[in-house]
Amino acid sequence: xxxxxxxxxxxxxxxxxxxxxxxxxxxxxxxxxxxxxxxxxxxxxxxxxxxxxxxxxxxxxxxxxxxxxxxxxxxxxxxxxxxxxxxxxxxxxxxxxxxxxxxxxxxxxxxxxxxxxxxxxxxxxxxxxxxxxxxxxxxxxxxxxxxxxxxxxxxxxxxxxxxxxxxxxxxxxxxxxxxxxxxxxxxxxxxxxxxxxxxxx
Numbered sequence: 001x002x003x004x005x006x007x008x009x010x011x012x013x014x015x016x017x018x019x020x021x022x023x024x025x026x027x028x029x030x031x032x033x034x035x036x037x038x039x040x041x042x043x044x045x046x047x048x049x050x051x052x053x054x055x056x057x058x059x060x061x062x063x064x065x066x067x068x069x070x071x072x073x074x075x076x077x078x079x080x081x082x083x084x085x086x087x088x089x090x091x092x093x094x095x096x097x098x099x100x101x102x103x104x105x106x107x108x109x110x111x112x113x114x115x116x117x118x119x120x121x122x123x124x125x126x127x128x129x130x131x132x133x134x135x136x137x138x139x140x141x142x143x144x145x146x147x148x149x150x151x152x153x154x155x156x157x158x159x160x161x162x163x164x165x166x167x168x169x170x171x172x173x174x175x176x177x178x179x180x181x182x183x184x185x186x187x188x189x190x191x192x193x194x195x196x197x198x199x200x201x
Contacts, residue, residue, distance in 0.1 A: 008105055008107070011065065011105045011106065011107050012051065012063055012064065012065045012105075012106045012107075012112060013063070013064055013065070013071060013103045013104065013105055013106065014061065014062075014063055014103070014104045014106055014115045014119070014187065014188075015061070015062045015063075015064055015071075015075060015101050015102065015103050016059060016060070016061055016101065016102040017059060017060055017075075017079060017097060017101045017102075018058060018059040018097065018098040018099075019058040019059060019096060019097065019098060020094075020095055020096055020097055020098050021098065022058050022059075022098065023058060023096075024057040024058045024196070024197055025058065025086060025096045025097075026055050026056065026057055026058070026059075026060065026139075026199065027057050027197065027199060027200065028199065028200040029199070029200050029201065030089070031086070031199075032055050032138075032139045032199065034082060034085045034086070034089075035055055035060065035082050036055075036153070037081075037085075038078045038079075038081040038082040038085070039053075039078055039153070039155065040153055040154075040155070041081060042074055042077045042078050042081065043153075043154065043155045046066075046068075046069040046073060046074050046077065047066075047067040047068065047069075047155070048064055048065060048066045048067055048069075048074055048155055049064070049065045049067065049155060049156075049157050050062050050063060050064050050065075050141070050153075050155050050156050050157070051063040051064075051065075051112065051116050051141075051156075051157055051160060051161055052115070052116035052119040052120055052141050052142075052161075053119065053140065053141045053156075054119045054120060054122045054123065054137075054139065054140040054141070054142075055139040055140070055199075056122055056123070056139075056196060056199075057196045057197050057198075057199050058196055061118075061119040061122060062119070063106065063112070063115055063116050063119060071103060075101050075103075079097060079101065083095075083096050083097070104187075104188050109164040110164075112160070112161060112164060113161060113164055113165070113179065114185050114187060115185075115187055116161055116180075117179060117180040117183060117185045118185035118186070118187045119140075120134060120140060120141070120142040120145075120180045121134065121180060121184065121185065122140070123137040123140065125184060126196055128198075130196070130198045130199070134146075134177075134180065134181065135147070135177075138201060139199065141156055142177070142180065144156060144158060145158060145161075145173045145176055145177050146173075146174075146177050148173055158173060161173075161176050162175060162176045165179060
């Protein structure tokens with residue numbers, strides 16, 4: 001029997017979901033769009049806030065806080081919706097995920113900055129960088145911090161992280177982007193740097 005997790009409803013969580021055997025289950029533009037659609041659909045019924053997200057080819061990262069429903073319920077619905085879509089589109093039989101999602105509580109201002117930066121830096125911290133510039137990776141929230149004129153999903157909060165920045169960084173999203181680009185972060189559940197295929201842009 002799976003042991004029920006004890007999650008703090010008032011905290012943000014760094015959530016990671018990986019493909020089974022680290023397979024590329026988010027390998028095309030349509031895959032990425034379907035994953036985003038899953039988050040938007042679930043958010044419309046069971047609201048949550050995300051500070052950072054990054055969809056890679058064989059896993060994704062989010063920094064999420066549920067608003068009223070348990071994180072287990074939200075993640076279960078997101079992953080089920082994407083799995084169903086994936087199976088229909090590719091004629092896949094069986095599970096697509098490695099195991100249930102990983103979630104680590106982030107309960108401090110510095111922690112939110114470190115984890116969000118780690119999430120955003122994923123495309124350039126692989127063995128072979130996926131892009132030369134983080135703002136050019138389209139399956140991440142970083143470009144939305146970089147250029148605030150772009151439309152952002154309703155669940156993305158672009159206001160909190162900039163107010164947590166320490167001096168000498170300006171309390172702006174431009175200052176936050178500079179922070180992300182300055183430091184390579186290490187967080188829990190970070191045993192190695194992965195070498196992944198570049199997604200279909």
